[in-house]
Amino acid sequence: MKTYLYFLFFLTLFFSCEEKAKTITNSENYDGYLIAENKKLENATEEYKFWSAKQEKTPHPVSYFSQLANAQNQLFDATGNIENLKKSEDYLLELNTKNNFEKCGELRALARNYISQHRFKESLELLKKAETIGDDLESTQKMMFDVHMELGNFDTAKSYLEKLVDLNSFDYLIRTAKWNDHIGNLDAAIKYMEMAMIKAESSNLKNLKIWSYTNIADFYGHDGQLDKSYQYFLKALELDPNNSYAKKGIAWIIYSYERNPEEALRILNSITQTYSAPDYLLLKAEISEYLKDENSKNNYIASYKKAVQNSKYGEMYNAYNAKLFAEDKTLIDSAITISKKEIENRATPQSYDLLAWAYYNKGEYKKALEIVDKHIINKTFEPEVLYHIAEIYKANNMNDELQPLKKELLGATYELGPVTEIKINQL
DSSP, rough: HHHHHHHHHHHHHHHHHHHHTTTTHHHHHHHHHHTTTOHHHHHHHHHHHHHHHHHHHHHSSTTTTHHHHHHHHHHHHHOOOOOHHHHHHHHHHHHHTTTOOOOHHHHHHHHHHHHHHOHHHHHHHHHHHHHHHTHHHHHHHHHHHHHHHHHHTTTHEHHHHHHHTTTHHHHHHHHHHHHHHTTTTTHHHHHHHHHHHHHHHHHOOOHHHHHHHHHHHHHHTTTHHHHHHHHHHHHHHHTTEEEEEEHHHHHHIIIIOOOOHHHHHHHHHHHTOOOOTTTHHHHHHHHHHTOOOHHHHHHHHHHHHHHTTTTGGGTHHHHHHHHHHHHHHHTHHHHHHHHHHHHHOOOOOOHHHHHHHHHHTTTTTTHHHHHHHITTTTTOHHHHHHHHHHHHHHHTHHHHHHHHHHHHHHHHHHOOOOHHHHOOOOO
């Protein structure tokens, strides 16, 4: 009897330790940030008012358009409101028109705005103009790398990266990290991002540090170093208590790793009180699905669909829409149309995955497989894409190809989330 009691004691202790091991967050670390006064919004609003007042007093209407555009960008960063991004575009267009699209700094500023709007081809045309003019050529080349990566022109992107080699440059290091992540070398990506973070910290530039912390947190999450990921999201919040991306990162850890969906929703609800990007609604819908709360899930999806009807979003939510519509039998043809449009905009493996996934959900398994073989396989290592490939393999009775992929996906369940993990186990 005594032996049995000892066994129960150690069994209880074991599972208790296991439970503790699965909890790496502590609400005491971040609760204050969930109710923090939105200083970012206040500062951006004051910045816009200041430059508006200056602009009204000058006889030259475009004198302060650059500053006004920057203030609108800050407002967009603080609120996620597409109106601010479009107002920034308006200022930059007028500024470039006034100067005949001949000033490289202004061309790059408008190109950055178009990148934020996923208007990558238009961004590329502006950068080509800046490259021809040649002022501050290196800054243009950095953005050329960024845009060609977004467009799926990977060889061209690599050629621009090779023009920029400088291990003492923050801008080079973050792009090298991005390149290594693209080719599936996560260890190298982390190494270069850590080097970039050291540069950011030594520069003591707040925005660079925040950007470094949130990006290294993402990489650590991909690598399963979730405690580090959590700590760096917290470090970002120390510098910017209203950083929605860092809060979302913590919410994902709590939902996907700790399996505490209610707490994750509490964090997300605090974000969306002041930040209105539609994709947060889809994350809430996924968590509601995990909670088997179909009513809330459907309400979030309906709210998302209503939000993205705003024409000012343009192409920004094509990928989200294609994936959402692909799993709705009444919208499957819309998913195919959107996927083809996204391929036209940016012919990346991820864009082709949208089309393959839509055809799979329509029951056209052979067509989906043809797209996988021609445009996707071995060209991206994103877990969501690999999951789609696995489902397409299963539908085509390709068990030999499916099994190693399933094994790999079981190691990526944190990134994919609990809902997809259930589906992976059913492969």
